[in-house]
Amino acid sequence: MEVKYIYRIDDIHPAMMWSRFERVMAMFQQRGVVPLLGVIPDNQDESLQFDPPREDFHQIMRTLVAEKRAEIAQHGYRHLYTTRQQSVNQRLYGRVSSSEFAGLPYETQYQMIRDGQAMLRAQGLESDIWMAPSHTSDDNTFRALKKLGFRYVTDGVAVYPYRHHGLIFVPQQNWQSQKPFPVGVFTICLHLDDLEEAAMKEIEDHLKTNDVMVPFSQVASLPRQWYHGPLNSLFKLKRVIYHRGVRPLRAMKHQSVVDQER
Template identity: 30%
Template structure:
């Protein structure tokens, strides 16, 4: 049977509180437990939706008490342009908080992040990299400063073992009906529109039973090593995503050009 997990990105002390309240209300109504990526010291200007909330950690503990899974989402989410030639696991974005940095630097960032979590009595067991960008050094550094066992990222139709971690793939950014497999839907509550909330609500009204508590996967799934099928799936999925993005961009360009041409015709007439 197909199963889904919801992942909420970019919880931080400057998140859009109203929208996070809205998503919490919807998820509670359908008893859905998400994975929440928390940025312990946000310095990403694009994520400054409000003034600093001094009670962020109380909120995180409240979520934890409802069995929401808390994940470490980097240290400050301040991403830099990745240098050409620096390899990363999921080349979805050309910016990162970690990719290409030396082990010592990555360790330092992750240690600082872990320290803030611990100081506030929260012990995450999941890592999700800002912008999906991380490399082997990120995983090595994470191993040396934390007990984290799970990675929320990657493309496959199933969770797997890789580089000593248990990976729960994250393949979707909105709900799509799939025939089988375990799928994570990634949402960014602070930037969701009213229509996004409405569409999520409609989806959950019909499909909420397909959404599982991530702890069920963590505790009961029989993880096996990343294999050729995962690799083929990942390559195919990346190619499809690339084409989808290109078609969308080209279509937008085409529409823009048509509008410009129409305006010119109007002026000439």
């Protein structure tokens, strides 16, 4: 089976880099690519303030969704980091990142996610897809997401989607368009502040290839026979060997076993 690619753009909010956003969206539209946009419900992260905030931001997002030029994910709440915690992905590599959610009590995370969800809902942008800032979530995050009606997470180290905590994870493994595996579903994560000329050229070149690029929703609804647990485990092993060297086999336990829920 051929490799399928999803493009996602993080940190979408009223004061983002509008010129880069419009340029990359025009490239996608020309090639019929539907990206997943991670919308921050109430951005308070000053490091992401680039342009004057657009008052028509939510209308633009609604139009993109209505015209099927983009899909929407909830990208955290305020994008403010308060803890340092290993995420689901980072446990494999031994890294630790700042997090908006991971490490906080369940009740706190539930309220934050619920408040962000309500803000997007009020703007006609509610989504059942979760995109965590810095890819950092923990078990309390997943419990809260499930309770609040989320169905999908754009994250995880795997080669095909898998089930964990009653949610479907569509893995996010790449920040550029190299072919890391001969089969599977690979999400390419973009940040507007990184999209300088070289990065734009790389995206443009990739869009001209014969690679199959699909919307997030198409992959999330794949038939269950596409959920290949052994391939997911093999891909994790490949990534760990690359990043950290060989580890004890017991450390490679596949924590997101296909079709099993906690």
